[in-house]
Amino acid sequence: MRKITIINGCSDETHSVFEEALTTEIEKHRTTLSVESFKLRDMKIGYCTGCWSCWLKTPGLCSMKDDMPQILKSVAVSDRTIFLSPVSMDFVTAQTKKICDRLIPLVHPYIEVDVGEFHHVRRYDSYPELGLLLVDPDRDGERFDVIRHVFERLSINLKSSLPLSMMIDNTDKEAANAVSSL
Amino acid sequence: MQYLLFNGSPRGKTGNSEIILNNLIEGLSESPDVSTEVIRLNRPSAREEAAQKIVTADCAILVFPLYTDAMPGIVMDFIEKLEPYKSSLHKLNLGFIVHSGFPEGKQSRAVEKYLVRLTTLLGAKYAGTVIAAGSMGLSTKQQKVIRELGRRLPETLVFDTDLIPRASQFEELSKAMIPIMKFLSKAGLLNSYWNKILKKNGAFADRFSKPYSK
Numbered sequence: 001m002r003k004i005t006i007i008n009g010c011s012d013e014t015h016s017v018f019e020e021a022l023t024t025e026i027e028k029h030r031t032t033l034s035v036e037s038f039k040l041r042d043m044k045i046g047y048c049t050g051c052w053s054c055w056l057k058t059p060g061l062c063s064m065k066d067d068m069p070q071i072l073k074s075v076a077v078s079d080r081t082i083f084l085s086p087v088s089m090d091f092v093t094a095q096t097k098k099i100c101d102r103l104i105p106l107v108h109p110y111i112e113v114d115v116g117e118f119h120h121v122r123r124y125d126s127y128p129e130l131g132l133l134l135v136d137p138d139r140d141g142e143r144f145d146v147i148r149h150v151f152e153r154l155s156i157n158l159k160s161s162l163p164l165s166m167m168i169d170n171t172d173k174e175a176a177n178a179v180s181s182l
Numbered sequence: 183m184q185y186l187l188f189n190g191s192p193r194g195k196t197g198n199s200e201i202i203l204n205n206l207i208e209g210l211s212e213s214p215d216v217s218t219e220v221i222r223l224n225r226p227s228a229r230e231e232a233a234q235k236i237v238t239a240d241c242a243i244l245v246f247p248l249y250t251d252a253m254p255g256i257v258m259d260f261i262e263k264l265e266p267y268k269s270s271l272h273k274l275n276l277g278f279i280v281h282s283g284f285p286e287g288k289q290s291r292a293v294e295k296y297l298v299r300l301t302t303l304l305g306a307k308y309a310g311t312v313i314a315a316g317s318m319g320l321s322t323k324q325q326k327v328i329r330e331l332g333r334r335l336p337e338t339l340v341f342d343t344d345l346i347p348r349a350s351q352f353e354e355l356s357k358a359m360i361p362i363m364k365f366l367s368k369a370g371l372l373n374s375y376w377n378k379i380l381k382k383n384g385a386f387a388d389r390f391s392k393p394y395s396k
Contacts, residue, residue: 011262047255049224050192050247056379060393069394076394089261089268090299091252098255108390109376111284112367116360118284124392146299149292153251 009096131164190246209332277309
């Protein structure tokens with residue numbers, strides 16, 4: 001069974017009907033997909049303070065005492081980790097970006113030259129593929145490209161790739177479409 | 183002229199954003215009638231305050247370190263607080279300084295595209311984005327360029343486009359440099375800085391630990 005981690009960065013209840021539709025669709029795929037979903041707005045997770053404990057004091061472990069380890073454990077063993085976020089100020093939500101920052105314990109402080117650029121050295125033997133599901137009822141393609149580019153870069157730095165990136169509106173049909181491409 | 187300067191580093195006063203801001207202020211201060219106000223965004227209340235103050239500002243510069251290929255989470259939290267002011271900050275000139283541990287300017291280009299969009303979204307005038315790559319050791323030359331950018335900013339309220347490229351160590355590795363850097367990296371010569379701290383912290387032996395592995 002494929003393990004999927006969903007990082008749900010919807011900041012409030014605006015998209016709750018769509019979130020329910022996603023849950024319903026995921027249920028339909030339960031024989032092939034093992035999905036672990038994290039609703040960030042119900043979790044206690046702080047912003048990265050840039051203390052570098054996870055690199056230099058307790059390698060691989062974040063020093064903040066909050067709910068983030070649940071997500072780190074899930075991401076580390078997943079086949080694919082999906083960022084689900086509505087558009088917020090032409091980007092993903094601060095909730096979503098906060099999690100990107102808090103993923104740095106998964107890589108090493110060391111740098112190396114990879115694909116002609118400096119990148120961090122891997123800490124783990126394998127990393128999940130990344131995915132971006134951007135909820136955007138306006139379907140603004142240019143805006144999507146700017147956000148996707150950031151997540152493509154993030155996937156390189158996390159020793160991974162971004163095989164899935166989709167702009168979706170918040171309808172049931174789109175929920176089914178998104179889940180079938182997980 | 184009042185300049186609002188935002189320090190977007192989670193490390194606040196103790197990071198490279200502060201060093202960059204100090205150099206920028208030094209340059210700005212050479213012009214007459216310049217007043218500067220620094221707001222450090224690493225406290226939630228400061229992000230509220232910053233959002234309220236930007237409404238009346240003529241020029242604001244946001245400085246932040248590159249965190250996972252974009253702005254730190256606290257900076258995005260601040261940006262979300264600007265939602266009520268979309269398409270309304272017409273008198274604002276908004277500029278950015280992004281610094282990264284990575285030495286290549288290229289690593290910050292993705293977020294630069296976003297910052298252009300953000301400025302448009304707010305209805306503000308774009309003062310440019312300065313990318314100060316290689317801030318692991320911000321060189322005296324880079325600091326000098328930032329002072330010069332500050333010195334020239336009051337003329338047009340836009341960063342001098344001829345100076346901007348000089349704030350980064352380099353844009354990307356040249357074809358000739360890639361094998362040299364690969365060699366240095368294999369020889370372990372790129373990571374002596376990290377090793378020194380790891381050893382000092384008694385964490386060197388555990389440096390490759392995998393606490394969340396299967």
